[in-house]
Amino acid sequence: MGKGVAITGMGIISSIGNTVEENFQSLRQKTPGISKIEGISTIHKDHIKVGEIKISNENLSDLLNLPSSNNYSRTALLAEVAAKEALKNAGITNVNSYKTGLISATSVGGMDLTEKFFYSQFEEEENRKYIESHSAGDSSTKIANSLGITGFVSTISTACSSAANSIMLGARMIKAGKLDRVIVGGADCLSKFTINGFKTLMILSETNCKPFDANRTGLNLGEAAAFLVLESDACVKADNKNVLGYVSGYANANDAFHQTASSVDGEGATLAMKKALKVAGLSSVDIDYINAHGTATENNDASESAAIRRVFGDHLPKVSSTKAYTGHTLAAAAAIEAVYSILALQNNLIFPNLNFETPIKETNIIPETDLLQKDLQHVLSNSFGFGGNCSTLIFSKE
């Protein structure tokens, strides 16, 4: 169905690094970013481990040269750090030299502020500036204003698949000629809201998560932001841009099974992977590496494994989940893993699935546990969320 959409820049901040380069080094050196939580006071602190970025909001604000009176949520701070790196990486100095849009994704938005000032906003006027920071759209608006984007700006929230849908929408808008250039990605910070939410669902691991392991113990939550710059072929040609890779396939399907659980046979995931292959004009044997959703919950890894078997049969590409490095960064996860997929393509490297020991008997998917050098042409990345939202992206070298 035609060529993919060019990726010309990327930016990321996660618990394994504040830049693309730092993330790459941590991935190579098998250095995870999972720790005890420090930034949020929670009664669960001794019973969970998280992918926390050890930089305070104050320091992030300084990094962005924001006035101390700013009302940025942590989500917005992380988002702006990553979006700025992406723009710089793409060599864009005048954002309005082409028709440029921004599509972000978040699940918690400014929840960190709302929970912090839940009652004090009523009593103390100085805390009321955070009221407008709650909505999901707020962080996107802030980044757009900071970068000078006045045109198309939007935000997506489909739980843990959100950023995949923002990358997908951006690619489709470029293909449809609605935008020349678009910054796409997502951001989520840690919050008491999500920690307690996942805790009540009993899917938080007390220890380091073990994606695809038969004895997996649940997920580690994480916080992160990542953005890609996508550009039309005309922009790439006119500015002689360096292309990092292409978004060649994308799809979104719904499991229509349960509000929070994935179906046993991975129906939604199967549909998403098959449709993404079709959009990319590829067959399953063309995929060299799957960067799996692999959250390390009992349900996800079983369902995703079943879906991978349904799509790939016995011709399994290399598989790994990088969640054991970063934790599950919810709405940002697909953007984080898009950056990792592109790094994989650029360097012909497959990043290890940390902490894996024992295969799941039913599907027997054995992920890569060491850094592996391999010629890569096409990488498939999965992201699934509550509400049955299943999204697949395919990234290609050419």
Place this chain on the structure above:
Amino acid sequence: MGNYYINGISCISAQESSDNELGLQNFVALTENVVPLQKPDYKKYIKPTMIRRMSVGVKMGVVASSIALQEANVEMPEAIITGSGMGCLRDSEKFLKNIIDNEEQFLTPTAFIQSTHNTVGAQIALGLGCKAYNVTYVHDATSFETSLLDAMMMFEEGEQNVLVGGVDEIGPYTTDLHKLVGHVKEEETLKNSLLKSKTKGAIYSEGSQFFVLGDKKKDNCYAQLKDVVIYNKLEQNEVAQKLEVFLKDNNLTISDIDVVVLGLNGDVDYDSYYTTLQNTLLANTTQVYYKHFSGEYNTASAFGMWTACTLIKSQKVPKNIQLNEIESGSIKNVVLYNQYRGENHSFVLLKSC
């Protein structure tokens, strides 16, 4: 660009609006500063055992989508696209309040499970058994318009029927917060009509409107969706020029527009975005508004689109929404303009089918 036909519509709101055939004739202007929805007959659309479990937003969305699908005679859409600025607000508030009041103890997962922004779209899919494309846009006042834009691209990619809509519910805690910063009108009961109130803030309300778009025109077609454009930021003096560009991109000029549907919400600080247009570019065009009936919510502009659809189909402009004296002849081209607090501007172009 192809043709996209609006073959089914629905409106759940603070008015008795669930019967499309009645249109706006029985609507009553809202007079309080926070107005909840008029509950439709949930039993007609949702199993009694489910009604209790579903949040207001989910119920509104499920009913609204059912009405629109029935009207368009579509059983299974090829995409479900939902706009919801604040998502499932009540369950979010409930879970958060429990965390804080109970210091993270004694929590149950139900409210958390239903709190995600995409719950409505997910529940519609679950109810229909629809495994197709499903996405939720959550960008404040353009959540619904992004959904429309996505729907239009779906047709270019070969789909035939797309369910697209908006839903937002009132959250009592959030409303209280927004009262603190003057986003909600201070007077509990309006002394004057909305546009004469000359006070800050808007009437807060809730609702859900859904539309079934098809690549083929059906008998009950309301209108065609021709184009959508979104701006994150516009200065007041840029709006007229951007509207002209939008029309020009569609080979139209302002004289081709029979009716303009404006998102005036009675906020003295921001209605000038509309009045500037009304007094200049739109001076000779039939002007209508609707937020005296719908109130304000992030996806209230979907109520505006529902209004536009009904007046195109009936070829009549009801007096209770008209802003000026200019009579429209036959209603062929209708343009909608909306913004909220000076941000998130959108133009939508509809044409008779």
